[in-house]
Amino acid sequence: MRPFAYERAVSAEDALNRHTDDAQYLGGGTNLVDLMRLGVATPARLVDVARLPYDRIEHRADGGLVIGAAVRNSDLAADLGVRDDHPLLAQAVLAGASGQIRNQATVGGNLLQRTRCPYFQDVTKPCNKREPGTGCPAVHGDNENMAILDPSPHCVATHPSDMAVALTALDARVRVRHSGGEDVVPLARLYRSPGDDPSRDTTLRPGDLITAVEVPGRLDMPARYRKVRERASFAFALVSAAVALDVADGTVRDCRIALGGVAHRPWRAHRAEDALRGRPATEASYRAAAEAELAAAEPLSGNAYKVTLAVNVITAALAGLGEDA
Amino acid sequence: MVSGSAPPVRANIVLTVNGSLRRLTVDTRASLLDALRETLGLTGAKKGCDHGQCGACTVLLDGRRANACLALAVAQDGSDVVTVEGLADGERLSPVQEAFLAHDGYQCGYCTPGQLCSATGVLREAARGWPSAVTADVASEPPLDDAEIRERMSGNLCRCGAYQGIVAAVREAAR
Ligand SMILES: Cc1cc2nc3c(=O)[nH]c(=O)nc-3n(C[C@H](O)[C@H](O)[C@H](O)COP(=O)(O)OP(=O)(O)OC[C@H]3O[C@@H](n4cnc5c(N)ncnc54)[C@H](O)[C@@H]3O)c2cc1C
Ligand code: SF4
Ligand code: FES
Ligand code: FES
Numbered sequence: 001m002r003p004f005a006y007e008r009a010v011s012a013e014d015a016l017n018r019h020t021d022d023a024q025y026l027g028g029g030t031n032l033v034d035l036m037r038l039g040v041a042t043p044a045r046l047v048d049v050a051r052l053p054y055d056r057i058e059h060r061a062d063g064g065l066v067i068g069a070a071v072r073n074s075d076l077a078a079d080l081g082v083r084d085d086h087p088l089l090a091q092a093v094l095a096g097a098s099g100q101i102r103n104q105a106t107v108g109g110n111l112l113q114r115t116r117c118p119y120f121q122d123v124t125k126p127c128n129k130r131e132p133g134t135g136c137p138a139v140h141g142d143n144e145n146m147a148i149l150d151p152s153p154h155c156v157a158t159h160p161s162d163m164a165v166a167l168t169a170l171d172a173r174v175r176v177r178h179s180g181g182e183d184v185v186p187l188a189r190l191y192r193s194p195g196d197d198p199s200r201d202t203t204l205r206p207g208d209l210i211t212a213v214e215v216p217g218r219l220d221m222p223a224r225y226r227k228v229r230e231r232a233s234f235a236f237a238l239v240s241a242a243v244a245l246d247v248a249d250g251t252v253r254d255c256r257i258a259l260g261g262v263a264h265r266p267w268r269a270h271r272a273e274d275a276l277r278g279r280p281a282t283e284a285s286y287r288a289a290a291e292a293e294l295a296a297a298e299p300l301s302g303n304a305y306k307v308t309l310a311v312n313v314i315t316a317a318l319a320g321l322g323e324d325a
Numbered sequence: 326m327v328s329g330s331a332p333p334v335r336a337n338i339v340l341t342v343n344g345s346l347r348r349l350t351v352d353t354r355a356s357l358l359d360a361l362r363e364t365l366g367l368t369g370a371k372k373g374c375d376h377g378q379c380g381a382c383t384v385l386l387d388g389r390r391a392n393a394c395l396a397l398a399v400a401q402d403g404s405d406v407v408t409v410e411g412l413a414d415g416e417r418l419s420p421v422q423e424a425f426l427a428h429d430g431y432q433c434g435y436c437t438p439g440q441l442c443s444a445t446g447v448l449r450e451a452a453r454g455w456p457s458a459v460t461a462d463v464a465s466e467p468p469l470d471d472a473e474i475r476e477r478m479s480g481n482l483c484r485c486g487a488y489q490g491i492v493a494a495v496r497e498a499a500r
Contacts, residue, residue: 003331006353006399030395033356034376044331046353048400074389078455083464094458098480099450100443101377103389104396233458233479 001036005045009052012177012209018047019207025049027109028072030101035114039123040130050106054211057082063218069108069175069210073163074099076107086215088223088242092166095227098234108210111164111174111190114201115157116236118142128154129198136198143300145238148307149263151298155198158261159191160236166225167213168266169242169258175212176204184214191265198264221246221254226317228309237261239309245321247281255318257293262310269293272314283319290314338402342367343411351398358382358393361408369409369438373482380481383439383446384408390446392480409438412445421445421498430494432485440481444495447477451499469499 006026009015015025022044026032029050035041054068057076063085067076076082077093097105119125119137126134138146138156146156168187176183190202204210223244229235240260246253255276257269272293279285290311297307334353339346342365349364356375361367361384373381375394382393385407412419421444424430431437451473454466459476467473474495475488483491 001354003333004353005334006336006397008400008402026397026400028395029397029400030377030392033395033397036354037375046397046400050400074450074455077463078450078453080464083456087463090456090463091458094456094460094463098377098380098392099447099457099477100380100383100390100392100480101395103386103446104391233476 001039002042002044004043006048007045008048012052012211015047015049015052015209016177016179016207018045019209020045021206023047025108025209027070027106028104029109030097030105031109031113035121038121040114040121049108049209052211059085060217065213065215067107067213067215069106069212071107072103073097073105073107073110074102076163077102085218086170088219088225088244089163089166089170089215091225092162092240092242095225095237095240096162107163107213110161111167111210111213112202112204113161116160117146117157120157129157129194132197132199138300140301142302144302145236145261146300146303147263148294148297148299148303148310149259149267150193151264151300152194152196152198154196155194155264156300157194157198157264159201159263159265161266162225162227162237162240162260164191164266165240165258165260166242167215168268169223169244169256170215170219172216173214174210175214177209177211178205178207182211187266188268194264201264219244219256222321223256224317224321226313226320227260228313239306239313241310241313241317243314243317243321245281245318247322250281252276252279252281252285257289257314257318259310259314262306269314271296276318281322283315283322286315286318286322287311289318336399336402338399340401340403341405343407353397353399355398356394357384357386357396357398357401357406360398361393361406367408367410370442371435371438373436373439378482379436379439380443381436381439383442383481385442385446388449390443407442409441412441419445421448421494424494424498425491428493428497429490430487431483431490432487436481436483436485440478440483440491443478443481444491444498447474447495448499450477469496471496474499
């Protein structure tokens, strides 16, 4: 590992000032320390932002939340207001990693964790995300767990966060501090498609500091996070779905559908949502909506199974909610 | 990847380890696990994978279970750390340790220090009413049944497959 300087920031201002070109912010370190050990990340300076005073969750009367970026994943999932008003979010956080890692990981770090693509993590292999211009061996290689929606010939990696999938369904936004002030960025604009520059996971610029996540008021409809993985616990998603469903008189009035494990970004399934609103609340409608979304899928040599899996996960998750409704 | 030509950076930190104040000088690259094992000679916490995947390095960090391999020692300056060496009260084993003995919660013992610290953390989390991924209603405070124990302990792997004994031990310690 390359030697690095370590500094603890005491305020957002201080963090921004300490962030130099060769620096990285440090949250819980559960992803960054691993990537440094693998030689994938080589910062010369770490600016620790895990102890900034962004460790609280504010609750609004309408159920809206302002979650500090330094809140630990486990504290988010354990928060009574979150569990009451946004069970979908608590479920997604609890579906990720292990009890130990959730105790260490911060909300900011969770959002910005890097892909688990095996080539990205192996510095002896080419990878456009790690070293732009070297190529993407996953396109024709080990791609069972790669993206099926919105892939690029330059990168087919998926975003690994469970929490971000729920936040995408909830229309969450992040507060970003930078030298010019503060922006509030919807998750849909935080994450990006790989296009011809997969080195950037997000639209943030170097030195931008996430200080909080804003979640709008509570959804007045039942919601659920479903995650399919290779073992029952402690594994990343093959496919996951955050769904919400509002049914009245047997008809779908409103819905939310977001997917994990299928794209470079947490994927909001707008086509499926549009296809489902106004339809009868039946399994056939759920499946048709899921198929409408996945019609755009471009599977690789090893991951066509994900198309079927995604349709089934969406259908089953919605059907489960339909029964509650 | 070879380390750059930059010289190592060292830092002075203070930790409370198993109740004693310890001042140490660490390379900023050192994990908490390496600081405990190499600098302080506390070899109870084990290095299984060094990537957060096995739980053998689990310690209690400010009272909560954490993987010491993913924590930089320098970033824990000022923290309270309890390792497996600090679970017992003198000669008196903790309830979790007693239960692991009574239920054969180990075979080779390599994963055991991590299992013991993790189980201790699980009991605290359950006592605070934390839900898990298998809790049907996350707004509820679930009882610690076997399904809950398995899910909550899933960050601790055991190559010997002593899982049945581990679940029985945690179940008993939770009573
Ligand atoms: C074995 C294992 C299994 C896992 N399984 C899952 C899983 O199933 N599902 C899942 O979702 N996750 C999983 N994870 C990933 C885990 O959730 C992340 O490692 C964790 O959330 C990252 O948070 P952190 O605070 O430790 O981030 P760090 O590692 O500290 O940082 C991650 C990135 O975010 C940047 N950063 C941190 N905070 C800020 C900020 N405030 N502003 C700007 N940039 C910031 C850092 O510079 C770095 O680039 C797993 C991890 C491991 C090791
Ligand atoms: S899929 Fe993306 S991250 Fe993986 S090797 Fe290709 S460019 Fe790298
Ligand atoms: S050694 Fe830390 S989790 Fe395996
Ligand atoms: S007892 Fe041998 S690895 Fe668990």
